[in-house]
Amino acid sequence: MPQTTSPLTQRRLSARLSSTALAVAGLAALLAPCAANAQADASVDDQYRQALYQRETGAPYSAIESLETLLSANPTLNRARLELAVSYYRTLNFAKARAESQRVLDDPQTPENVKLSVLSFLKQLELEEKAAFEKPHKFEPSVSLGLLYDSNVNAGPDNAVLPGGFQLTPGSLETSDWAVVAQAGLIHTWMSPSPVRLGQSTARFGWVSQGSLYYKSYHNEHDYNLGVATLATGPTLIVGNQWRGNLNLQVDHLTFGGDTLGVYTSLSPSAAVRIGADGELTADVQWVKRDFKRSVDEGRDSTYRSAGLAYGHLFNRGQLAVQGGARWFDESADQDRFSNDGYEYFLGARLRAWEGGDLFARAAWRRSRFDGVEPLYGEARRETERRVELGASHEFQTGWLQKWQLSATVTNVHNEANLSLYGYDRDTVQFTLGRGF
Structure with missing residues (x-):
């Protein structure tokens, strides 16, 4: 019976997605020192950790909703915005992942080392999106x-x-x-x-x-x-x-x-x-x-x-x-x-x-x-x-x-x-x- 993709191909694709997502998640850690600039209190940190828990326990859409709620009240909390980009990425919504990453890149408060990492992530997004969606027909x-x-x-x-x-x-x-x-x-x-x-x-x-x-x-x-x-x-x-x-x-x-x-x-x-x-x-x-x-x-x-x-x-x-x-x-x-x-x-x-x-x-x-x-x-x-x-x-x-x-x-x-x-x-x-x- 024909298979869309073999189990081995599925595993390789999964590894590529996980590797990229982990790299972007690391960017949020780099922005943790900026939490003071965003005046994040205990309630904000609790919401942030809950969103990450939701995503890592197999509920990425719930994580997106939690992170969007958090950002609506704290629009400058870029560590949460990067995690939102990761969550969109894991749901194959490359357009929104790219948009959220670009907002972090355009923020003048973002450190230069983080901007370089975001640029690398955007390039990886482009390659992944091209591989996944550019050619819907395959012979x-x-x-x-x-x-x-x-x-x-x-x-x-x-x-x-x-x-x-x-x-x-x-x-x-x-x-x-x-x-x-x-x-x-x-x-x-x-x-x-x-x-x-x-x-x-x-x-x-x-x-x-x-x-x-x-x-x-x-x-x-x-x-x-x-x-x-x-x-x-x-x-x-x-x-x-x-x-x-x-x-x-x-x-x-x-x-x-x-x-x-x-x-x-x-x-x-x-x-x-x-x-x-x-x-x-x-x-x-x-x-x-x-x-x-x-x-x-x-x-x-x-x-x-x-x-x-x-x-x-x-x-x-x-x-x-x-x-x-x-x-x-x-x-x-x-x-x-x-x-x-x-x-x-x-x-x-x-x-x-x-x-x-x-x-x-x-x-x-x-x-x-x-x-x-x-x-x-x-x-x-x-x-x-x-x-x-x-x-x-x-x-x-x-x-x-x-x-x-x-x-x-x-x-x-x-x-x-x-x-x-x-x-x-x-x-x-x-x-x-x-x-x-």
Whole structure:
């Protein structure tokens, strides 16, 4: 599902905003000696401290109201005016933050060292405003090309013997092959130029759309070539550094062996909530209508539903990211033998191991229970899939491959089933070179 911004990008933006706000807050401290000139008494100091407390405890709009009330009675209290500029800045109201800072700058009583710091802050405001609002439309194309080795292209069973002494034909047994994998995509993000207030938080509304093409072509086993054309669109809402939500409508057209396999139409809402300084909790729900087109897939048309919950955490200032979660799913098909439900657990990690280089790993355990009885066996199937993926990636920093990323992944899938036809092992090794623009 397309995301307006990645969690890492969100963290970097948050750090930049916090750094600038702290620098401006320091200016107010420099002006503290001027409090006598403003004849600030205990009541004024109490109001001032209350406003700072409100802002630092997640109520910036209340802080703005308190500081404006204080300044209406004490218009020369520039330390409060600078804190008001910080509060406007944290609510993304750059125009008012700039105006309040300029009033301090224009005051002949402001010390020269403070004026220099205010000028630096105004320059930073200009840069931040330009980055946040100058380009409401953002286009992000990407391309990649990969080479894949697949030890079991057709997911052939480990046991070729069927009930009654029947045996599978050689073409149905485990078959290995090489493949070329290509992908191209374009993501368009629009963010509203005007933030809105939601309680004590500042929110920005956006819309994300994407289109992509994927194709996997085997060298010999052309019947298993897979193509996917995707179109997706939907709104997004980012509420400060606290949480973000998305609603994604997506259509996938799939081809298999050169023929149309089917069309999947999905609706996927999701929400992510910040937990502490380095954690994030994500919940999502997915509904998919699977419409198969081949006659051999008669009875497989289905409605798929799932719900997932995941928690991610950054360690060592973002050098290590760990995420774990669980998902429940249910698929109702036209024929009971294709209907199933179950659950999945997963755990993954990514480590920044060197400049531009990452190591990553993911493990998942999935349990599926089917409803209908399978022909020949006279019973419904049960499956347990264990999947382990290890990989590394490197983004080139210089040279003609600058900004291109080379990645390698090794994946093992072990699928256990109570019916021999559905038990198999599969190993894949893939190398991919790609870039986002």
